[in-house]
Amino acid sequence: MVIIEKMTTKHLADVITLSVVEEQKQFVGTIDDILKNANAQIRPHVIFAEEQMVGFFLIDTNYSKTHDFASQSHSIGLRSFFISKEHQGKGYAKQAILALPTYLREAYANYSQIYLTVNCQNPIAKALYLKGGFEDTNSLYHGGAAGPQHIMVKALV
Numbered sequence: 133m134v135i136i137e138k139m140t141t142k143h144l145a146d147v148i149t150l151s152v153v154e155e156q157k158q159f160v161g162t163i164d165d166i167l168k169n170a171n172a173q174i175r176p177h178v179i180f181a182e183e184q185m186v187g188f189f190l191i192d193t194n195y196s197k198t199h200d201f202a203s204q205s206h207s208i209g210l211r212s213f214f215i216s217k218e219h220q221g222k223g224y225a226k227q228a229i230l231a232l233p234t235y236l237r238e239a240y241a242n243y244s245q246i247y248l249t250v251n252c253q254n255p256i257a258k259a260l261y262l263k264g265g266f267e268d269t270n271s272l273y274h275g276g277a278a279g280p281q282h283i284m285v286k287a288l289v
C-alpha cells in the first residue's frame with residue numbers, strides 16, 4: 133500500500149536522492165530542477181511504500197492561471213509525477229494514481245477536477261493515467277520543452 137504525504141523539511145534528505153533513469157529525464161527532469169518550481173501554490177508531495185520514500189509529485193493550485201486549457205478556477209494540476217528508478221516496476225505508480233483522488237478530495241477539497249499533461253513519447257505514463265481514471269481530452273499541449281503532450285483530466289467529485 134502506498135501513502136501520500138505533503139513534503140516537509142523532514143523529507144528533504146530523502147527527496148534529494150530520488151531520480152529517474154537518464155532517458156526518462158526528458159519527461160520530469162531532475163529533482164533539483166523540480167524543487168525549484170515548488171512554492172506556496174505548487175506543493176510538493178512524497179509517496180511512501182513499505183516505509184520507504186519511492187516517489188514524488190507536485191500539486192499545482194495555480195494551474196488554471198498558467199494553463200489555458202484548464203481555465204476553470206476549480207481545476208488543479210498534477211505535475212512532475214515520478215517513481216524513483218530503483219522502485220519502478222513494482223506497482224507503486226499505479227497504486228499512487230489510484231489513491232490520489234481520495235487524498236485530493238480531503239487535502240484539496242475546493243477543487244473539482246485535476247489536469248495533467250503527458251508527453252506523446254511517454255506511452256507507459258499515459259497508459260498509467262488512463263488506468264487511474266484520467267481521460268484523454270484529445271487535445272495537445274505544446275508548452276513543454278520535450279515536444280507535444282496529451283492533455284488529460286479527471287473529475288474529483
Ligand SMILES: CC(C)(COP(=O)(O)OP(=O)(O)OC[C@H]1O[C@@H](n2cnc3c(N)ncnc32)[C@H](O)[C@@H]1OP(=O)(O)O)[C@@H](O)C(=O)NCCC(=O)NCCS
Binds near residue numbers: 152213224225
Ligand atoms: C511512469 C512511471 C511513473 C511508472 O512507475 P512504476 O511504479 O514503474 O509503474 P507501475 O509499476 O505502477 O506500473 C504501472 C503500469 O505500467 C507498466 N509499466 C511500468 N513500467 C513499464 C515499462 N518500463 N515498460 C512497460 N510497461 C511498464 C506496468 O506493467 C503497469 O501496467 P499494468 O497496470 O498493466 O500492470 C515511472 O516509469 C516513472 O517515474 N517514469 C519517469 C517519469 C515519468 O515519465 N513521469 C510521468 C510524467 S507525465
